[in-house]
Amino acid sequence: MTRKLIFGMNLTLDGYIAATGADIGWSGPPSEELFRWWLDQELANSMSLYGRKLWEAMSSYWPAGGQQPGATSAEVEFARNWRDTPKVVFSSTIGKVGWNTRVFAGDAVAEIARLKAADGGPLGIGGATLAGAAMRAGLIDEYAVVTHPVLVGGGTPFFSALESWVDLTLVETRTFPGGVVLTRYETRR
Template sequence: MRKLIFGMNVTLDGYIAAIGDDIGWSGPPSDELFQWWLDQERASDLSLYGRKLWETMSSYWPTGDQQPDATPAEIEFARNWRDTPKVVFSSTIDEVDWNTRLVTGDAVAEITRLKAEDGGPMGIGGATLAGAAMRAGLIDEYALATYPVLVGAGTPFFTALDSWVNLNLVETRTFPGGVVLNRYETRR
């Protein structure tokens, strides 16, 4: 059975985007934090995206390694991003590219099916998609890179749940700029 990991940059007050889908509060990550995210991406066998995150990622990373100021880590991230199989869940887009499959049907049923397969970890991103997986009890690990900023409102990392989810802290790490990473595994 595959492990499903939900990880994102988040504000101290719990948002992955401020009002208007503004993620400018995070600025460019430190080299160390970017490397941590790269290591997570390399360890993932499959990436699951909601439409908005897919549009953000696919607008830059297919050619991110060709940017004149790309760092070695950014070059590696772009190449890894293109090579890693991806599934996009959306009923509003018609096609995807870069080693990606589009799912327009029941996201929870498809994620459940993918989790039951043999293979390495899967990463999930996008508030709506991750929220559906969270409510269905499918998330095995949460990774929050918390930035020392309050935005007051926006898109929350956590969705409303029908019942408690107990977690075990498995890693805490501080990065430059006061970013604190906490990783939790779901206690089953």
């Protein structure tokens, strides 16, 4: 039995995880309910797989994110879990990392396949380029699409261009404050 690989991110209604210029300001701070949902997803993952850009964004905030003035108990827990969860950053340009993280500069698809084949709990994957490579290789088992009610017109797409169709089964829908909608799909195999 292989581990489940889950790709989940916030995105705009027109399908972008970042607007042109890597702008993610469109999402604003999440509602408490949405943040708690993301926390639960992170707590369920046994390992997180990051592309370089997402790693840089996460590692610039979460090592001390729970120590910010006014941090909620969920933010404190998220920061602790983020530091403690094993992570792999797929990059040929990042050197030193911390917080239970290692860098992998080789064939990302082969390494993700190897990690999926190992014993353990679910793997979370994030970052458009890295997840796109895993998507094209047929390695993604679940998509958690958290859609925000905004159109940005361009930027970094959530979904990668594919060579063939991928059939999905809807497993959950949920609405959060502010009109944010979660749709979770599993890949039909």
